[in-house]
Amino acid sequence: MKLRNIPIGIRLGLGLGLIGLILIVLILLSAWIINQDHQTMDSFVQRNHRQIWCASIVSDSVHSVREALTTYVHSRDEGQWSLLGVQLLTARATAGNALEEIEKLETAERGREILLQLKKNLALLDQESERVMKLQRRGEERRAQAEFLRQVHPLLISLHQHCRELITHQEQQTLLQRRAVADKHADIEASFLLFASIAIGIAVLLGVHMTRSVTVPLRNGVHIADRLAEGDLSLDIRVDRKDEAGKLLEAMKNMVARLRETKDLEQQLRQSQKLETVGRLAGGIAHDFNNVLGVILGSAELIRTSRPLDETVVRHSRSIENAVRKASGFVRPLLAFSRQQTLNLETVDIHSVLAEFHQMAQRVIGVHIELSMSLHPAPLMVHADVSQLNQVLLNLLVNARDAMPDGGAIVFETFPLTVDASILSPFPDAKAADYVVLTVSDTGVGISADIRERIFEPFFTTKKGGTGLGLSIVYGIVKQHGGFIDARNNPGGGTSFRVFLPAMPTGEESVLACPRQAAAEQGNESILLVEDNEDLRRTTEEILTMLGYSVTVAADGVEGVEVFRREQGKIDLVLMDVMMPRMGGLEAYTRMKELQPGLSTLFVTGCGVSDLPVDIRDGGSLDWIQKPFTVDDLSFRLREILRRRQMNEPAGLFEDRRQQQIQAGG
CATH class of the missing domain: 3.40.50.2300 (Response regulator)
Structure with missing residues (x-):
C-alpha cells in the first residue's frame, strides 16, 4: 500500500510509533549489554577476590610453617614438637587446599605459572621441613638449624614472594578487567550514540517524508484555490491519493466541475438572454414593418376593388400586392430568429421531409461534396412547420457546405433518444422527454472553442460577406418548436449539429393551423x-x-x-x-x-x-x-x-x- 493512501493520522501514529519502537529497542539492548557486563565484572571480581583471599591464606600458611619450623629447630621439648607438628600439618593442608581453589579459578597463563612454582616449592618445603624435623628429633640440633637456614628458610622466602606475586597478579587482573569493562562501556556508549544518531536520522527522514506527504498536497491545494480565486477553471486536478489531502483534492475537483457546469449554465443563460433581447428587437422591427406592409397591401387592394379601373392600374396594383408579399417573406427570417413567426404545425414523419429536401440539397452543395442519409429504420414523427423545418435543413446544409470549400462529405442522420438531465445540463430551458434527433455532420475544419460559444449569436459570422443570421434563425426555429440544438467537433475532424425536436406518437393525424386564401365574403355586423x-x-x-x-x-x-x-x-x-x-x-x-x-x-x-x-x-x-x-x-x-x-x-x-x-x- 502506498503511503499516500494511508490516512494522515494513522500515518503519523505509525511513524511516531516506529521511531519510539526503535528508541525503546536501543535502550533495552544497551541496558541488557550493560547488565551483562556488570554481571561478568561482578563474577570476575568475586573470582579474583577469592583468588586473592586464597593466595593470602597460602601466604599465611607459609608464615605459620616458618614460625613453627623456627620454633621446632630451636626447641628441645618433645611435647612442643608434637604440637608444632600438628601446626605444620594444618598449615600445609590449608595451603594445599587454597592452591587447589586458586587453580580452579585461575585462567591466566601467568597465574598458572606462579601456581605451578608455588606447588613445587610447597612440595620441596614439605620434604626439607620433614628432613630438618628428623634431624632435630635425632638430637642433631645444630645440623637441623643449619639445614633450616640453608634449605628451608630460602624456600619460605620464595613462597612468600610467589604468594605476593600471585596476589599482585590477581590485583592486576582485576584492574585490567575493570579497564576492559570500562572500555566496553565506552564502546557501548559509542555504539548507542551511533545507533541513536541513526534512529534520530531515520526519525528525521520519516518526519520530513511524512511532513512532505502532508504539506505538498496542501501547497497544491492552496495553489489550486488561488487559481480558482482568480477565476481559472481550466485546472486539471489529479487525485492520486486516498488520505485526507486526497479527499480535499477530490472535493476541489468536484467543486471545479460544479463551477464549470455553473459557468456553462451562466453562459447559456447569457446567450439565451442575448438572443431573447435581440429577438425582441427583431420582433419589434418585424411588427412595425408588417404594419407598413399592411397599409400598403390594404391600400392596393382597395384601389383595385373600389371602382372599375383601367387594366394598367389593376396591373400596377397587383404588382404592389406581389411586392408586399415578397417583402413579408423577407420579414419571416426575423420572426424565425425571434421565435415569433406563425407556425403551420402538423405531425409529420421527419424522414418524408428529408426525402423531399434531398432532391433539392444536391443542387445547393454542388458536385464536389458528397451527400448521404443515415436514417432510423422506423418512422420518426414530429409536430413541426414543414417549411420552417426545411429552412433549418437548408441553413445547416449551407453552413456545412461553406465549411468545406475544397469538398468533403455531409451526412444527415436521424434517431430517437430519451433525453435526461445529464444531457440537458447545458440547456436550462429544455425538458427531459423523448426527442427525435437530427444530426448534420460535415468533414470540414471544425469549430474552435471560442467560436462554438458564439455561433448562434445574431450577426456573428466568420464568413466573408456573411450576415450572421443563418444559425441564429435555426436556433430560433428549433426553440419555437420546443427543441434545442448544439454543435460539437467530430473526433475525426469536422462538425456535427444536433437538432432535438420533441417526438410525437407514430400515427398521429396532422393538424394544420393556418388558413388558406378564399374569396371575400360580405357582412353587415x-x-x-x-x-x-x-x-x-x-x-x-x-x-x-x-x-x-x-x-x-x-x-x-x-x-x-x-x-x-x-x-x-x-x-x-x-x-x-x-x-x-x-x-x-x-x-x-x-x-x-x-x-x-x-x-x-x-x-x-x-x-x-x-x-x-x-x-x-x-x-x-x-x-x-x-x-x-x-x-x-x-x-x-x-x-x-x-x-x-x-x-x-x-x-x-x-x-x-x-x-x-x-x-x-x-
Whole structure:
C-alpha cells in the first residue's frame, strides 16, 4: 500500500510509533549489554577476590610453617614438637587446599605459572621441613638449624614472594578487567550514540517524508484555490491519493466541475438572454414593418376593388400586392430568429421531409461534396412547420457546405433518444422527454472553442460577406418548436449539429393551423376596430366598410374598452391589435370579456401566435390573423368567427369548413 493512501493520522501514529519502537529497542539492548557486563565484572571480581583471599591464606600458611619450623629447630621439648607438628600439618593442608581453589579459578597463563612454582616449592618445603624435623628429633640440633637456614628458610622466602606475586597478579587482573569493562562501556556508549544518531536520522527522514506527504498536497491545494480565486477553471486536478489531502483534492475537483457546469449554465443563460433581447428587437422591427406592409397591401387592394379601373392600374396594383408579399417573406427570417413567426404545425414523419429536401440539397452543395442519409429504420414523427423545418435543413446544409470549400462529405442522420438531465445540463430551458434527433455532420475544419460559444449569436459570422443570421434563425426555429440544438467537433475532424425536436406518437393525424386564401365574403355586423397605427387603422376601416360591416374605431386598448363599454350590446366582434401603447390588446380583451363573457374577438399580430398566451384562448379556440393580410383572408376569418358565434360551433370546425369552401371554389 502506498503511503499516500494511508490516512494522515494513522500515518503519523505509525511513524511516531516506529521511531519510539526503535528508541525503546536501543535502550533495552544497551541496558541488557550493560547488565551483562556488570554481571561478568561482578563474577570476575568475586573470582579474583577469592583468588586473592586464597593466595593470602597460602601466604599465611607459609608464615605459620616458618614460625613453627623456627620454633621446632630451636626447641628441645618433645611435647612442643608434637604440637608444632600438628601446626605444620594444618598449615600445609590449608595451603594445599587454597592452591587447589586458586587453580580452579585461575585462567591466566601467568597465574598458572606462579601456581605451578608455588606447588613445587610447597612440595620441596614439605620434604626439607620433614628432613630438618628428623634431624632435630635425632638430637642433631645444630645440623637441623643449619639445614633450616640453608634449605628451608630460602624456600619460605620464595613462597612468600610467589604468594605476593600471585596476589599482585590477581590485583592486576582485576584492574585490567575493570579497564576492559570500562572500555566496553565506552564502546557501548559509542555504539548507542551511533545507533541513536541513526534512529534520530531515520526519525528525521520519516518526519520530513511524512511532513512532505502532508504539506505538498496542501501547497497544491492552496495553489489550486488561488487559481480558482482568480477565476481559472481550466485546472486539471489529479487525485492520486486516498488520505485526507486526497479527499480535499477530490472535493476541489468536484467543486471545479460544479463551477464549470455553473459557468456553462451562466453562459447559456447569457446567450439565451442575448438572443431573447435581440429577438425582441427583431420582433419589434418585424411588427412595425408588417404594419407598413399592411397599409400598403390594404391600400392596393382597395384601389383595385373600389371602382372599375383601367387594366394598367389593376396591373400596377397587383404588382404592389406581389411586392408586399415578397417583402413579408423577407420579414419571416426575423420572426424565425425571434421565435415569433406563425407556425403551420402538423405531425409529420421527419424522414418524408428529408426525402423531399434531398432532391433539392444536391443542387445547393454542388458536385464536389458528397451527400448521404443515415436514417432510423422506423418512422420518426414530429409536430413541426414543414417549411420552417426545411429552412433549418437548408441553413445547416449551407453552413456545412461553406465549411468545406475544397469538398468533403455531409451526412444527415436521424434517431430517437430519451433525453435526461445529464444531457440537458447545458440547456436550462429544455425538458427531459423523448426527442427525435437530427444530426448534420460535415468533414470540414471544425469549430474552435471560442467560436462554438458564439455561433448562434445574431450577426456573428466568420464568413466573408456573411450576415450572421443563418444559425441564429435555426436556433430560433428549433426553440419555437420546443427543441434545442448544439454543435460539437467530430473526433475525426469536422462538425456535427444536433437538432432535438420533441417526438410525437407514430400515427398521429396532422393538424394544420393556418388558413388558406378564399374569396371575400360580405357582412353587415357591427365591428369594433382597435388599432394604434393610424394609417393601418384607416385602411382596415375602409376594407371593413367595403365588406359591408358597420365599423367603430379606437386608437388603443384604453379607448377600445371605453368605446366597448359605451356601445355594450351593439358590438358583434372586436378586431384588435395585440401590441399597442397604454393598454395592449390582451389586457383590453380581458376587461371587455368581463363586460360581455361571450365576446367574439379576432386578434391581429404583426409577430405571430406566440404573442397570444393560453389564458386568452376561449374554450380552447384561438382566433388570430397575421399582418399583412389580404382582404380575402380577413373576410373569411371574420365570417367564420361570426358564423361560429351564431351556431355555437367549436373552433375545431374552422379548418374543415375552410377546406370545403376551397374545394367548392376550385
